[in-house]
Every structure is written in structure tokens, then in C-alpha cells.
Amino acid sequence: MTLASLAKFVFKGTAKPLGRLWTRRRWAGQYGKIHKNFDSDLHLREAMEWVERAQDFGSDRGVSWGTKFGQGFQPSYPETTGYIISTFLELARIFGKSEYRRRAIEMGLWEVATQMKSGAVMGGTVSSNPNPAVFNTGQVLLGWASLYEETHDDRFAIAGQCAATWMMSLQELDGRWIRGNSNYARKDATLYNVKAAWGLARMGRALNYEQPVQAAIRNGEYTVARQTPNGWFPDCCLTDPRRPLLHTIAYTLQGLLGLGELTGRNDFIACATLTADKLLSLMDPEGFIPGRLNCSMNGAVKWCCLTGTAQTSVIWSQLYELTQQRKYRDAVHRANRYLMARHDIESPDPSIRGGLTGSWPIWGDFCPFMATSSSAKFFIDALVAEKRFSTPVTTGRTENDLHQDSWSTLSGTGPESQAKFARHLTGN
Numbered sequence: 082m083t084l085a086s087l088a089k090f091v092f093k094g095t096a097k098p099l100g101r102l103w104t105r106r107r108w109a110g111q112y113g114k115i116h117k118n119f120d121s122d123l124h125l126r127e128a129m130e131w132v133e134r135a136q137d138f139g140s141d142r143g144v145s146w147g148t149k150f151g152q153g154f155q156p157s158y159p160e161t162t163g164y165i166i167s168t169f170l171e172l173a174r175i176f177g178k179s180e181y182r183r184r185a186i187e188m189g190l191w192e193v194a195t196q197m198k199s200g201a202v203m204g205g206t207v208s209s210n211p212n213p214a215v216f217n218t219g220q221v222l223l224g225w226a227s228l229y230e231e232t233h234d235d236r237f238a239i240a241g242q243c244a245a246t247w248m249m250s251l252q253e254l255d256g257r258w259i260r261g262n263s264n265y266a267r268k269d270a271t272l273y274n275v276k277a278a279w280g281l282a283r284m285g286r287a288l289n290y291e292q293p294v295q296a297a298i299r300n301g302e303y304t305v306a307r308q309t310p311n312g313w314f315p316d317c318c319l320t321d322p323r324r325p326l327l328h329t330i331a332y333t334l335q336g337l338l339g340l341g342e343l344t345g346r347n348d349f350i351a352c353a354t355l356t357a358d359k360l361l362s363l364m365d366p367e368g369f370i371p372g373r374l375n376c377s378m379n380g381a382v383k384w385c386c387l388t389g390t391a392q393t394s395v396i397w398s399q400l401y402e403l404t405q406q407r408k409y410r411d412a413v414h415r416a417n418r419y420l421m422a423r424h425d426i427e428s429p430d431p432s433i434r435g436g437l438t439g440s441w442p443i444w445g446d447f448c449p450f451m452a453t454s455s456s457a458k459f460f461i462d463a464l465v466a467e468k469r470f471s472t473p474v475t476t477g478r479t480e481n482d483l484h485q486d487s488w489s490t491l492s493g494t495g496p497e498s499q500a501k502f503a504r505h506l507t508g509n
Contacts (some may be wrong), residue, residue, distance in 0.1 A: 219277020
């Protein structure tokens with residue numbers, strides 16, 4: 082090896098670590114601080130406004146993938162836009178704001194306009210040279226099903242039927258999808274496609290079309306059969322199936338729970354419950370859950386996937402509503418406080434304030450140095466879900482009084498109180 086080639090080798094070996102260290106130091110001071118503001122109404126409002134800005138960025142009506150620190154909002158992302166639709170329709174119902182409904186419809190029509198001729202939804206951010214993706218198609222089906230049920234607009238039905246037909250055409254006899262997986266993830270580790278199967282079933286039910294529902298059930302059965310006795314799922318990660326992301330594990334649980342509730346398959350719910358209970362035992366007193374899990378269902382990393390924690394909170398909320406077991410309610414409260422403590426509500430940068438990073442610390446290896454639309458969506462869902470089942474404080478005054486009083490308005494106290502809560506939440 083010549084002196085010049087040795088110097089080049091040493092430079093390459095040190096440049097990347099030094100670059101990562103410089104990036105950490107640069108952004109940790111601007112978005113890396115834990116705070117103690119647990120006003121859930123404020124966090125919810127800031128997250129909702131961030132998603133609105135993510136949609137308003139650019140020339141289309143999709144929602145941005147997220148914001149990379151120092152680069153601002155990225156192009157629109159069909160996958161996350163698809164499941165944000167359902168969140169915004171829910172917000173419209175809760176707060177009586179037609180703007181949320183309008184935004185959801187605009188998202189859905191943008192998805193129709195960008196749908197591939199095959200019926201598929203593209204992988205990655207919006208592109209003039211798209212590649213189809215089963216998972217992304219299923220997420221958009223969740224949104225189109227909700228929109229069709231809400232509006233009865235045939236454009237969503239037609240797009241949904243085309244997408245469902247495409248998904249079913251690629252499904253293997255055992256229920257899984259080998260073909261049609263995204264170019265942006267491991268194609269051999271997509272057990273989390275069961276969340277796409279849930280979208281397929283939702284669209285089938287919305288259209289009163291049983292074939293997609295049965296296809297989705299086959300995928301649910303395949304997924305359940307792959308689960309190990311300790312609750313772990315093999316071949317279930319975007320990048321490293323030996324240590325799957327909490328994000329993709331949670332996708333799998335969301336799919337099984339949604340599909341189980343929709344079709345009455347209690348075995349799907351039991352499968353999801355086994356893993357959800359393991360995650361509950363992994364969470365520490367502060368609310369930290371490791372961002373990757375090994376096959377022993379132990380943490381494999383020291384950083385947290387905030388997106389996955391928000392998803393897991395939503396899963397525990399569903400299980401609390403199904404079982405009324407207090408452990409799930411307590412877990413939701415702990416996880417949501419962990420998220421709120423790491424949710425930026427002060428940055429002067431509108432592309433950062435209100436966003437939630439993919440990892441904590443922010444340089445963890447799921448979407449490092451980036452606030453993502455998926456994180457914001459599931460964070461909103463997690464806070465709203467807790468509001469649904471929390472009760473107001475009746476004796477004494479605690480630090481959570483405002484938080485608890487707002488909770489009660491979603492528990493069925495009538496349109497007047499819901500309108501009051503909506504005014505408080507939106508600052509009007």
C-alpha cells in the first residue's frame with residue numbers, strides 16, 4: 082500500500098465518524114432536550130399543526146415524509162399520507178372542524194391522482210418513476226376505506242377496488258406477499274405486511290366485497306403461524322430481521338388487532354396481546370422501550386424508536402378498551418409522557434416545532450436527525466386514544482388537572498363540551 086492510498090484509507094475511516102459526531106453536536110442543542118411540559122392539549126395542537134404544515138408544503142396535497150434537520154420538509158409520502166387520512170377524519174368528528182375533513186379528502190384525492198396504472202401505490206416519496214409497494218398500498222387502502230365510508234364518493238371506491246385487486250393478484254397461496262414489496266426495504270422480511278392486509282380487509286368491508294376480506298384473513302393466519310412462543314416475529318424489519326425495529330413489530334400488532342376486531346378472529350387479537358404484554362414488561366419506569374428487539378424479546382439497542390413507542394401506546398389503548406385491564410391504561414400514560422417529554426413545542430423553525438423524531442436520542446438509526454409524519458400521526462393517535470378512556474380528576478388538584486378535564490370531553494359529555502375542548506385545543 083502506497084503512502085497516498087494509506088492516507089486515503091485513514092481519511093475514509095475517520096471522516097464518517099467525525100461527520101456523525103459533528104452532526105450530533107450540531108443538532109442536539111436545537112432538538113435534543115427533554116422537557117417537563119406535559120400539557121397534552123398543547124402537544125396535540127402542536128402535532129396537528131405540524132402535520133398541516135407538512136401537507137401545505139410543496140405544490141401537492143400529500144403529506145411530507147417529514148423534515149430532515151437543516152433541510153426542511155421533504156417530498157410528499159403516499160404511505161403515511163394514506164393512514165393520516167383516517168386520523169384527520171377522526172379529528173374532524175371529535176372537534177367538529179370541517180377543515181380536517183377537507184384536508185383528509187384532499188389527501189385521498191391526491192392518492193387517487195398518483196395511483197399507479199396497475200392499481201398499486203408507489204413506494205417511497207412521490208416520484209415520476211414509481212415502483213409499486215404492497216405495504217404502502219395497504220396503508221392507502223385504510224385511508225380510502227375511511228373516506229368512502231365518510232363521503233360515498235365513488236372515486237375512492239374505484240381506486241380502492243383497483244388497489245385491492247392488484248394486492249390479491251400478487252398474494253401467495255399461503256397468504257404472504259413475496260412479490261410487490263417495496264424497493265426501499267428488505268423484500269424478504271415483510272411479515273409486517275399484515276397491516277397492509279388490514280387495509281385490504283377494511284376496503285373489502287367498505288365495498289361489501291368479501292374476497293379482499295378473505296385474502297386478508299389468509300395473511301393474518303400466515304402471520305400468526307410465524308410468531309414464536311415468546312411473542313417475537315421473524316422476518317419483520319425494514320433493514321435487520323435479526324433485530325427488528327419496534328416500529329415494524331408494532332405495525333404487525335396493529336394489523337393483527339385491526340384485522341381481528343374487523344373479522345372477529347380472536348386468535349389474531351390473542352397473538353397481538355402476547356407481544357404487547359412482552360413490550361409492556363420491557364418498558365422501563367420512565368417509558369423507554371428499546372428501538373430494536375432480539376429473538377429473546379429483549380432490547381438490542383440503547384436508543385428508543387419514538388414512532389414505535391407511539392404505535393405501541395395506541396395498541397395498549399386498544400387492549401385497554403377491549404379488556405379494561407388497568408395495566409394497559411397505566412402503560413399508555415407512561416409511554417405518552419415519555420413521548421411528550423421529547424416532543425418539540427418551542428422551536429422557532431416551523432418544520433421542526435410540533436414534529437416528533439423517529440428516534441431518541443435523535444441520532445438513533447431509525448430516521449436519524451429527522452421528524453417524520455409517521456411519528457406525528459401515531460403520536461396524535463396515542464394522545465387522542467388516551468383521551469377517550471381517561472376520566473376527570475374528582476378530588477384534589479394535580480399537575481394533570483387541565484389534561485384530565487380535557488380528557489373527559491371525549492368520553493361522551495355532549496357536543497357543547499366537545500366544542501369547548503376543540504376551541505381550547507386549537508387556540509380559538
